[in-house]
Amino acid sequence: METAAVASKDVTVSLAEKKPKVVFVLGGPGSGKGTQCAKIVQHFGYTHLSAGDLLREERDSGSENGTMIKNMMNEGKIVPSEVTIKLLQKAMVENGNDKFLIDGFPRNEENRAAFEAVTKIEPEFVLYFNCPEEELERRILNRNQGREDDNIETVRKRFKVFLESSLPVIEYYKAKGKVREIDAAKPIEEVFEAVKVIFAPKVEKVKSSRCSSCAIL
Template identity: 40%
Template sequence: MAEIPIIWILGGPGCGKGTQCAKIVEKYGFTHLSSGDLLRNEVASGSDKGRKLQAVMASGGLVSNDEVLSLLNDAIVRAKGSSKGFLIDGYPREKNQGIEFELRVAPADLALYFECSEDTMVQRIMARAAASSVKRDDDNEKTIRARLLTFRQNTNAILECYEPKTLTINAERDVDDIFLEVVQAIDCVLKKKQQNAAQC
């Protein structure tokens, strides 16, 4: 795994992570793994595990780290041979998840934190929900505010713990301006990886 970059993508719901991840995938050909999508896919499969996960998610709670980590690890193992890099989107959601991930899967090379005000995120999620033909149970203002509160409390601890490898990006700007900053950070990681590979 050492030669394949692993990048954590952090930021509250509605901060624009998905948009930036799509642009990164297009430019670099990385594998985008969203913990939320992996969970929703499991729920959609109708399995026993999926039904249990749905109950937790509908209440705005956090699914156990063990469940999320095993879904992520399986997805990484499946894609490892063909992937140029991994974007781990929406994970870790708390400090211990980061520690567990680095122990069980691999150390992250970079954490990109898309910083956005709570009001902006609520507006964006409500607009996304209104425009979507698929209604998500968790896209209502009460659940969104609950998610944001949990997110803020946990994220501060993650940012402190992983400060040396975290880049905080102002996510209230134009999409392309944000992406320029993302590209600089990823190019820097790739350069370091190549230098390390050359030294081996």
């Protein structure tokens, strides 16, 4: 137990020294988070970390932690915040990058508070893909095969959970001026144009503006 605690502390210290830039990426099911994260990685050099993917990888690893995660998932229980945060910490420390997109986390206020308390990191901002429920339903039904009623029911449940759990997180960061909201109902390329404005370095924007002026002269 002591060894695990020491190892966890070492990871936290290493991460604090690294001082990574973290962006939380939130949005309802079907809002296009994954698609846009892939584009941000390609254009702006971020590393994309999905909390869900990390949990599934650990679950399938056969480790003691993985067995616990598997049992909790099988029982329909929510994996404790500390477990997910440790996986995120480990992934960030082991990665050579210092810029991370954390996708689908924090899912709720408890996640948010625990992440900041454990890692001592506040996100640079929250990238929020806002999309109406009707559009989310349309997208997911179009990409899924099977009985429509089942799909619609599932989507509506997931969207309800998102509204109840994740919106308070968005409101918390909005009060701190840290939310960058995107209209995710638009076509993929239009959405990315809006994303690019947020991620493009300020220096680059100024330089681009000056070059335009030079061209006129």
